[in-house]
Amino acid sequence: MKPFERSHSKAKYPLHLQSCHPDKRLHSQLCSSEAFRKSYAVAGREPLYMCEQDARARGLKSGDIARVFNDRGQVLAGVVISPDYAPGVIRIHEGAWYSPQTGGKAGALCTYGDPNVLSADIATSQLAQGPSAHTVLVEVERYQSQAPDVTGFGGPDTVKEEGENAA
Numbered sequence: 001m002k003p004f005e006r007s008h009s010k011a012k013y014p015l016h017l018q019s020c021h022p023d024k025r026l027h028s029q030l031c032s033s034e035a036f037r038k039s040y041a042v043a044g045r046e047p048l049y050m051c052e053q054d055a056r057a058r059g060l061k062s063g064d065i066a067r068v069f070n071d072r073g074q075v076l077a078g079v080v081i082s083p084d085y086a087p088g089v090i091r092i093h094e095g096a097w098y099s100p101q102t103g104g105k106a107g108a109l110c111t112y113g114d115p116n117v118l119s120a121d122i123a124t125s126q127l128a129q130g131p132s133a134h135t136v137l138v139e140v141e142r143y144q145s146q147a148p149d150v151t152g153f154g155g156p157d158t159v160k161e162e163g164e165n166a167a
Contacts, residue, residue, distance in 0.1 A: 005137045013070050013137035015054065015090050019115040022093035032097065032153045042078025044150060046096040046113025050140070051085045058140055065143040067109075068092065070136070073117030075110040076143055090140065099152025112150045 005013075024040045040047065043065050050060075060066055064079040068090070077092055085091065092115040099112035110117050119136045 005135050011137065013139050015050075015088055015138050015140060017068070017115060017118060017136040017138045018089060018091040019094045019119070019136070020091065022095055025095060034153070042080055043147070045076050045078040045111075045147075046092055046115075047080045048077035048113070048140070049080050049082050049085055049091040051083065051087050051089075052081050053087045054085075054090070054140070055079060055081045059142055060140070065147050066140050067143045068113075068115075068118065068138050068140050070118055070138045072120065073107055073110065075113045075115065075117060076147060077113040090138070097152045099150050101148050109148070111148050112152050 022040075025036070037044075042048075043063060045065060048066055048068060055061065058066075060079050060081075062079055062081045065076055066079050068075050068077055075092070092113055094115060096110075096112055096114040098114040098117070099110055100108040101111050102108045115136070118138055
């Protein structure tokens, strides 16, 4: 796959997003467990790792909720400032559950931090259908509004049979 976005550009999306495997879960397994999420989530969201230089330039500190966005989508994530990341590179682990603020709308805000909404939906080759998750450019800003509830873990609404009491 030819890169269609180049990292470290001075374009409107100057940050390269990595979305590698998380060290605290297997893909998305156990993401629905509130007790387990409490062991790694930041401000109730998927962690967003970034260097101090990039965070300072955006007025962010560890524990803040940030909006990560590009022309494909937007997510909320909890900021973790770390010396492990180079300037211009951020990370949100893959496997976060999709939790749209408004379901069924392209570009809807994912309130939990699923990085898939930021990557392009393109095949890596004619043979493979692997992800293009390592060719993602974004921008990050402090989320200024009251953070919306994360609703992606509650399960679907159910329809009761006639005469059945609502739970």
